[in-house]
Amino acid sequence: MSPELERVSGLIREVADFPQPGVLFRDLSPLLADAEGFRVVVEEMAAHGADADVVVGIEARGFLLGAALALRLGLGVVGVRKPGKLPAVAHRIDYALEYGTATLELPEAALRPGSRALVVDDVLATGGTVEAACALVEHAEAEVSAVSVVMELAALNGRGRLAGRKVRSLLTV
Numbered sequence: 001m002s003p004e005l006e007r008v009s010g011l012i013r014e015v016a017d018f019p020q021p022g023v024l025f026r027d028l029s030p031l032l033a034d035a036e037g038f039r040v041v042v043e044e045m046a047a048h049g050a051d052a053d054v055v056v057g058i059e060a061r062g063f064l065l066g067a068a069l070a071l072r073l074g075l076g077v078v079g080v081r082k083p084g085k086l087p088a089v090a091h092r093i094d095y096a097l098e099y100g101t102a103t104l105e106l107p108e109a110a111l112r113p114g115s116r117a118l119v120v121d122d123v124l125a126t127g128g129t130v131e132a133a134c135a136l137v138e139h140a141e142a143e144v145s146a147v148s149v150v151m152e153l154a155a156l157n158g159r160g161r162l163a164g165r166k167v168r169s170l171l172t173v
């Protein structure tokens, strides 16, 4: 691993028993707050996003990464959101998480049919969140060009769940 990514890795905090007992939560807040760490992450993600024509960021930390990445790539950004936030919903999907269940919604009139979306989030765990985001993209008749995350939790096998998709993680633990 490059020294830059070693440093990025050191900026991710581990929080035991959050949001529930038994979960070791990977908190990217210190990394995102670090100018150089944030720059490295966005540059690394951008290096593999060239064939996309829109970025899809997943609430919440996928918004921060996705917006920066979109600007870096000269693209627009679409946020897929937790329920109850959007005034007009194109489609909604319920899914399972490492710790419970959740719902994601795609805004209406945002993702153009035929576009190629780079789906972005902070952490890939079970893959349920990214899988739901990809399904929303495809329901809108757009294509998923690739999935990009900062950290992959290998033991939860999100990559297996996303078999057949191009998945890139900067760090695997």
Ligand SMILES: O=P(O)(O)OC[C@H]1O[C@H](OP(=O)(O)OP(=O)(O)O)[C@H](O)[C@@H]1O
Pocket (backbone or CB within 6 Å): 058, 059, 060, 061, 096, 097, 098, 102, 121, 122, 123, 124, 125, 126, 127, 128, 129, 130, 158
């Ligand atoms: O691969 P999965 O098992 O689906 O888990 C990954 C998701 O879990 C976390 O978000 P969380 O749902 O905790 O919500 P938050 O972004 O609002 O903190 C993380 O930011 C990913 O979006």
Ligand SMILES: Nc1ncnc2[nH]cnc12
Pocket (backbone or CB within 6 Å): 023, 024, 025, 026, 027, 097, 098, 099, 123, 125, 126, 153
């Ligand atoms: N352990 C974890 N840390 C951060 N985000 C997560 N999403 C699911 N599991 C997670």
